[in-house]
Amino acid sequence: MMESLSSLVLLVLRAIWYILPAYAANGAPVVLSKFIKGRPIDRGKLFIDGKRILGDGKTVEGFLVGILVGILVGVIQRSPFGDKGALMRSIPLSFGAMLGDLIGSFIKRRLGIPRGAPAPLLDQLDFLLFALLLSHLSGFSLGADLVLVLLLLTPILHILTNRLAYLMKLKSVPW
Numbered sequence: 001m002m003e004s005l006s007s008l009v010l011l012v013l014r015a016i017w018y019i020l021p022a023y024a025a026n027g028a029p030v031v032l033s034k035f036i037k038g039r040p041i042d043r044g045k046l047f048i049d050g051k052r053i054l055g056d057g058k059t060v061e062g063f064l065v066g067i068l069v070g071i072l073v074g075v076i077q078r079s080p081f082g083d084k085g086a087l088m089r090s091i092p093l094s095f096g097a098m099l100g101d102l103i104g105s106f107i108k109r110r111l112g113i114p115r116g117a118p119a120p121l122l123d124q125l126d127f128l129l130f131a132l133l134l135s136h137l138s139g140f141s142l143g144a145d146l147v148l149v150l151l152l153l154t155p156i157l158h159i160l161t162n163r164l165a166y167l168m169k170l171k172s173v174p175w
């Protein structure tokens with residue numbers, strides 16, 4: 001009993017360690033947006049359906065800072081913590097997270113969901129799925145057990161951290 005509990009805890013910790021650059025990348029633009037007003041990636045343009053391509057929530061600055069912060073986490077995981085593959089892994093994880101976040105917004109706009117309105121599961125999993133996909137394609141595959149842990153854990157952590165960001169006045173809505 002204790003043994004299986006501790007192996008479950010280890011599995012969760014390993015999963016969080018692996019995905020940390022993607023989490024950092026995803027959270028960084030929220031903090032940045034408190035300090036600067038970025039330029040929308042879609043430059044305010046509309047898609048063929050007459051709705052915004054991505055919306056004002058996806059900025060060039062947020063995208064770039066997200067990738068940089070994610071890679072910075074990879075640098076720290078590698079050097080002080082001695083995880084040799086961490087830096088190279090952090091590149092597809094961070095890029096994938098920011099790309100997935102854009103694709104999520106693209107889908108939200110096509111569904112007619114306005115910028116900042118919640119889209120359950122899509123909001124929590126878009127960045128995760130693309131981070132995992134790109135790191136897998138880059139040769140940094142993760143076992144099915146760890147993927148499953150992340151699919152279950154990420155929505156919970158996402159909701160908790162967004163509430164925290166709302167309480168800290170980093171976000172104007174608690175989702």
Ligand code: CTP
Pocket residue numbers: 029030033038054055056057058059060061062063101104105108114115116117
């Ligand atoms: N952000 C940014 N650039 C990005 C991603 C996020 O500037 N590429 C900032 C924006 O200020 C955004 C905030 O981080 O409002 C929160 O991100 P997110 O929840 O993904 O965006 P939403 O505003 O909810 O927009 P959407 O409905 O398109 O998800």
Ligand code: MG
Pocket residue numbers: 116117123175
């Ligand atoms: Mg949002």
